[in-house]
Amino acid sequence: MAESATEIPISIENTVREAVKNVTDKPPTSxxxxxxxxxxxxxxxxxxxxxGSFRSVxxxxxxxxxxxxxxxxxxxxxxxxxIIASCALFALYVFFQFFSKEYINLLLTGxxxxxxxxxxxxxxxxxxxxxxxASIPNVSYHIHFTRGxxxxxxxxINYKFTSYDVICVLISLCLGAWYLFKKHWIANxxxxxxxxxxxxxxxxxxNVVTGCILLCGLFLxxxxxxxxxxxxxxxxxxxxxxIKLVFPQDLLVNGLDASNFAxxxxxxxxxxxxxxxxxxxxxxxxxxxxxxxxxxxxxxYILGLLATILxxxxxxxxxxxLLYLVPACIxxxxxxxxxxxxxxxxxxxxxxxxxxxxTSTTSKSxxxx
Numbered sequence: 192m193a194e195s196a197t198e199i200p201i202s203i204e205n206t207v208r209e210a211v212k213n214v215t216d217k218p219p220t221s222x223x224x225x226x227x228x229x230x231x232x233x234x235x236x237x238x239x240x241x242x243g244s245f246r247s248v249x250x251x252x253x254x255x256x257x258x259x260x261x262x263x264x265x266x267x268x269x270x271x272x273x274i275i276a277s278c279a280l281f282a283l284y285v286f287f288q289f290f291s292k293e294y295i296n297l298l299l300t301g302x303x304x305x306x307x308x309x310x311x312x313x314x315x316x317x318x319x320x321x322x323x324x325a326s327i328p329n330v331s332y333h334i335h336f337t338r339g340x341x342x343x344x345x346x347x348i349n350y351k352f353t354s355y356d357v358i359c360v361l362i363s364l365c366l367g368a369w370y371l372f373k374k375h376w377i378a379n380x381x382x383x384x385x386x387x388x389x390x391x392x393x394x395x396x397x398n399v400v401t402g403c404i405l406l407c408g409l410f411l412x413x414x415x416x417x418x419x420x421x422x423x424x425x426x427x428x429x430x431x432x433x434i435k436l437v438f439p440q441d442l443l444v445n446g447l448d449a450s451n452f453a454x455x456x457x458x459x460x461x462x463x464x465x466x467x468x469x470x471x472x473x474x475x476x477x478x479x480x481x482x483x484x485x486x487x488x489x490x491x492y493i494l495g496l497l498a499t500i501l502x503x504x505x506x507x508x509x510x511x512x513l514l515y516l517v518p519a520c521i522x523x524x525x526x527x528x529x530x531x532x533x534x535x536x537x538x539x540x541x542x543x544x545x546x547x548x549x550t551s552t553t554s555k556s557x558x559x560x
Contacts, residue, residue, distance in 0.1 A: 221443055228440040228453040229500050235436050236460050237493055239384055243391025244468035244485065248475055250392055251542060260543055263397035266404055273408035277416070284422045287429045296431040303432045304367050307382035311363040312356065314385045319359050330354045374431060376452065382433035387457050391464035398541045399473075399524075402466040406517045409462055413511035424509050427456065436460075459512040463492055463520045470524055473540045477533075484537075488523045495519035 254261050264272075286295055320329070336348035370378035396402040416423040427435060435456045439449030471485035495516040503510040528537040 221441075224440045224443045225453075227442060228438040231438040232436055232453060232455045233493065233496055233500075235380060235384060235438075236387075236455055236496060237489070239387035239460055240391055240464040240467055240489065240492065243388040243464055244471045246388070246392040247395065247465075247468040248472055251395070251472060261395050263395045263543060264401055264405065265397075266401050269401050269405040270408060272405060273412040276409070277412060280416060280422060280426060283426050283430065287426065292429055296429075299430070299432045300371065303382070303434070304371055307370070307385065307433055308360065308363040308367045310385040310389045311366060311382060312359040314388055315359040315362060316356060319355050319362075323355060323358070328354070370433070375447075376437050376439065376449075377447075379433045380436055380438075383436045383457055386433065387460045387464065390457070390461040391468050394461070394465050395542060396465055396469045397543060399469065399537055402469055403521055406462065406466060406513075406521055409458070410513050410517040413513040417509060417511040423511075427454065455512065459496075459516060462513070463516050466520055467492060469542070472542060473537065476540055477536070484524045484527065487527055488520055491519040491523040492516060 251261060323329075331351065331353050334348055334350045334352075335346070337344050338347050339345055366378060366381055369375060370382060396405070413423075435454045437452040437454045439445070439452055441449045441451040467485060467488050470488050471482060474482045474485050495518075496512065498515045499510050499512045502515070524537065525534070528534045
């Protein structure tokens with residue numbers, strides 16, 4: 192009896208120690224930490240859309256002034272995009288099931304490292320130009336590599352850059368090396384934000400009809416792959432590349448070394464973002480000194496993102512963000528345009544109207560002949 196009596200306190204003490212150790216090793220996520228994480232994701236999502244939209248207006252103006260035409264998505268491209276995205280997503284899922292995740296991520300990391308350096312350099316260019324003192328000259332360079340002679344000559348490389356661009360590339364390479372070797376979440380977010388801003392700036396929808404087709408197709412795509420299968424969630428968690436924004440929910444507990452992340456895919460930023468950028472360009476075309484449709488749809492996007500987070504926490508299940516973002520981004524401008532009498536102008540607006548002038552003039556000349 193004495194021996195058993197002495198063994199019981201020892202076993203209780205060991206149990207208590209193990210429980211305390213488990214609590215200290217894996218501290219629970221606080222409500223404040225979760226709130227900070229999702230608030231940070233919302234801020235990181237809306238900043239690329241805001242700045243990328245205004246940069247898209249500037250980019251389109253520069254292209255028109257230079258006499259060029261930006262590449263835009265057609266209705267057929269918008270219809271095919273969800274199908275192509277589904278094939279790519281399922282292919283990645285299969286690769287992660289049958290091949291080593293480390294080797295796949297190593298290959299993809301190298302690819303996105305190269306793209307990330309270019310995207311971040313493009314984003315830093317105006318910032319560096321503003322910050323560098325005027326005493327440091329901005330020397331221009333031109334790399335021109337051609338093939339053939341005279342009439343048969345064709346350009347292989349025709350690239351112009353400045354010494355400020357070299358500074359941007361060097362800074363981007365340092366940040367890229369940090370991500371490459373440490374895979375730190377801050378470096379991941381820097382590249383992710385650069386991708387998102389460049390995507391909203393450079394990917395253009397020519398008209399609202401194309402935007403509605405694209406958003407509705409990806410609306411069904413997102414619902415199927417999140418609710419119908421575990422493919423989307425599996426790939427998102429296995430894919431170690433800056434294609435998503437992350438923020439630790441245990442930041443208040445573990446600091447910068449936190450590891451319990453909340454995430455948001457870049458597709459949930461860029462796809463609605465290019466549609467919102469189109470509405471800003473539509474506002475500019477009305478010449479009313481107002482950004483009514485842009486600001487209203489931008490606000491609707493924020494509310495849709497908050498609704499996604501709320502539903503996710505209520506039902507404790509990953510949510511397809513486009514399920515809430517697409518109705519908000521499409522329904523808001525269409526309803527307001529209908530109420531304000533701008534519905535015809537909204538659907539007839541095009542960034543780059545089709546060139547039909549040459550065909551009409553040739554037909555007139557033929558008739559006169």
